[in-house]
Amino acid sequence: xxxxxxxxxxxxxxxxxxxxxxxxxxxxxxxxxxxxxxxxxxxxxxxxxxxxxxxxxxxxxxxxxxxxxxxxxxxxxxxxxxxxxxxxxxxxxxxxxxxxxxxxxxxxxxxxxxxxxxxxxxxxxxxxxxxxxxxxxxxxxxxxxxxxxxxxxxxxxxxxxxxxxxxxxxxxxxxxxxxxxxxxxxxxxxxxxxxxxxxxxxxxxxxxxxxxxxx
Amino acid sequence: xxxxxxxxxxxxxxxxxxxxxxxxxxxxxxxxxxxxxxxxxxxxxxxxxxxxxxxxxxxxxxxxxxxxxxxxxxxxxxxxxxxxxxxxxxxxxxxxxxxxxxxxxxxxxxxxxxxxxxxxxxxxxxxxxxxxxxxxxxxxxxxxxxxxxxxxxxxxxxxxxxxxxxxxxxxxxxxxxxxxxxxxxxxxxxxxxxxxxxxxxxxxxxxxxxxxxxx
Numbered sequence: 418x419x420x421x422x423x424x425x426x427x428x429x430x431x432x433x434x435x436x437x438x439x440x441x442x443x444x445x446x447x448x449x450x451x452x453x454x455x456x457x458x459x460x461x462x463x464x465x466x467x468x469x470x471x472x473x474x475x476x477x478x479x480x481x482x483x484x485x486x487x488x489x490x491x492x493x494x495x496x497x498x499x500x501x502x503x504x505x506x507x508x509x510x511x512x513x514x515x516x517x518x519x520x521x522x523x524x525x526x527x528x529x530x531x532x533x534x535x536x537x538x539x540x541x542x543x544x545x546x547x548x549x550x551x552x553x554x555x556x557x558x559x560x561x562x563x564x565x566x567x568x569x570x571x572x573x574x575x576x577x578x579x580x581x582x583x584x585x586x587x588x589x590x591x592x593x594x595x596x597x598x599x600x601x602x603x604x605x606x607x608x609x610x611x612x613x614x615x616x617x618x619x620x621x622x623x624x625x626x627x628x629x630x631x632x
Numbered sequence: 633x634x635x636x637x638x639x640x641x642x643x644x645x646x647x648x649x650x651x652x653x654x655x656x657x658x659x660x661x662x663x664x665x666x667x668x669x670x671x672x673x674x675x676x677x678x679x680x681x682x683x684x685x686x687x688x689x690x691x692x693x694x695x696x697x698x699x700x701x702x703x704x705x706x707x708x709x710x711x712x713x714x715x716x717x718x719x720x721x722x723x724x725x726x727x728x729x730x731x732x733x734x735x736x737x738x739x740x741x742x743x744x745x746x747x748x749x750x751x752x753x754x755x756x757x758x759x760x761x762x763x764x765x766x767x768x769x770x771x772x773x774x775x776x777x778x779x780x781x782x783x784x785x786x787x788x789x790x791x792x793x794x795x796x797x798x799x800x801x802x803x804x805x806x807x808x809x810x811x812x813x814x815x816x817x818x819x820x821x822x823x824x825x826x827x828x829x830x831x832x833x834x835x836x837x838x839x840x841x842x843x844x845x846x847x
Contacts, residue, residue, distance in 0.1 A: 521817045521820060523745045523820075524745075524824075527742040527743065527745050528742065528743045528745075530738045530739075530742050530743075564846050564847065565846060565847055566846045567846075568846045571828075571832075573831075596832065596835055596836070597835060598831040598832065598834075598835050599831060599834065599835060602736045603831040605736060605738075605827050606827035606828035606829070606830065606831045606832075607828060607831075609739075609824035609825065609827040609828060610824065610825055610827075610828040612820050612821035612824040612825075613786075613813075613821035613822060613824060613825040614821070615821065616788075616813040616814060616818040616821045616822075617786075617811065617813065617821075617845060619813075619814065620811055620812060620813050620814060621811070621845070621847065623847055625847055626845055626846065626847050627845075627846055628843035628844065628845060628846070629843065629844045629846050630832060630836070630841055630842075630843060630844075631779050631780060631781045631782075631783045631841065631842055631843070631844050632779065632780055632836065632838055632840055632841050
């Protein structure tokens with residue numbers, strides 16, 4: 418299957434590398450087609466990997482991952498071209514975090530009370546947005562076996578078949594339990610959880626952590 | 633030890649009952665000293681249990697639990713009398729949830745980006761506020777063994793000895809892992825997590841759930 422990955426940071430590289438490792442065709446997109454990180458990644462990842470602009474990557478993918486920073490999301494998606502997302506599954510991995518100096522991190526969506534995933538869906542009404550993977554660190558996303566036990570991952574979205582496709586892919590990544598939290602408004606909870614995650618990560622001095630739901 | 637419990641709802645009753653079960657002296661407080669739920673609880677709970685006004689309960693307790701609804705918190709604490717909280721440990725179990733009609737639940741603290749626990753601390757600067765237990769349902773709070781496996785609970789607060797006291801009490805309740813998330817700003821994460829908890833509870837069709845942190 419063909420994937421587009423928007424973003425060349427830790428998250429974009431982790432997702433793109435895992436997809437390539439699983440034998441998929443992957444194009445990593447950046448603002449500039451000559452982005453050295455995207456080029457280096459593509460040459461390292463081998464034959465089925467390529468790089469280009471955000472628009473190149475979005476056009477290439479049957480499924481597209483949004484892995485840019487939350488505060489750049491809307492601008493990145495606009496520059497990728499609305500027509501390149503029509504009817505496609507768009508997996509939003511980002512978080513609406515901001516880091517004000519001298520104060521704890523906060524969500525830039527807080528005042529409106531919505532979620533970044535819903536803003537992305539509103540920006541691209543013809544895409545089928547699925548929120549996923551934003552609740553774990555880049556090093557865990559594609560390799561849940563790095564944690565010492567099984568944990569849970571969450572998906573939210575308005576399109577059941579898109580969530581099914583993403584869930585199947587997450588199982589390829591190694592996730593054994595993927596909980597469907599319902600429509601895209603559930604992304605509010607998935608994103609708000611980051612405020613707890615950041616404190617947990619600081620208290621436990623590791624980013625390699627996730628939750629297991631116990632009933 | 634002597635405890636005050638403010639609130640006669642599910643949470644207040646669960647906490648007060650568990651404390652009484654463990655042999656502590658407990659006074660449950662309500663707006664009105666003749667509150668029938670508080671009186672019924674006290675007569676059922678036996679010799680070391682009593683009831684009274686919010687002020688009676690706060691004055692009685694060496695440690696006081698705030699178990700009223702989040703949106704009533706400040707008013708309840710004011711009516712309990714600032715002088716009754718001086719140097720006391722005040723455990724805030726509440727959540728700043730509101731339920732707008734036709735829309736998902738949200739945090740009424742969201743626009744300001746703070747937490748209800750911090751507002752309570754600001755209202756009662758001489759109290760030693762500890763946020764705890766707000767991440768689990770009333771039926772789990774005092775009886776974590778009702779879940780099918782061990783899970784984690786969190787505390788946050790500005791006073792280390794107060795957190796130590798609350799952590800020891802949580803161990804009496806049966807909690808084996810209590811993670812100290814740091815100062816009271818960490819309550820922002822503990823409260824924001826409720827937005828995820830509510831969706832999890834709906835998806836899994838149970839309120840009997842909690843998270844285990846896996847590294």
